[in-house]
Amino acid sequence: MSIAEAIIKDVQALSESKQAEVLDFVQYLRSKAEKQEIKDWADLSSSSAMRGMEDEQVSYSINDIMELFS
Numbered sequence: 646m647s648i649a650e651a652i653i654k655d656v657q658a659l660s661e662s663k664q665a666e667v668l669d670f671v672q673y674l675r676s677k678a679e680k681q682e683i684k685d686w687a688d689l690s691s692s693s694a695m696r697g698m699e700d701e702q703v704s705y706s707i708n709d710i711m712e713l714f715s
Contacts, residue, residue, distance in 0.1 A: 646654075656667050 656664055659667065
């Protein structure tokens with residue numbers, strides 16, 4: 646018996662309200678996995694975009710990018 650089959654069998658034995666709780670939990674797990682996948686792609690994209698920049702020579706100082714307010 647596969648894991649999915651075992652889950653289905655066990656869930657079918659639960660009351661409808663408990664089945665709803667299981668569904669909520671499964672949806673939470675799916676949402677969490679989707680958010681992690683999006684984060685992983687964003688991290689990969691950022692690291693790819695920034696690749697090689699650490700070797701570039703900086704032609705400005707911190708004073709060049711600071712804005713003074715009076």
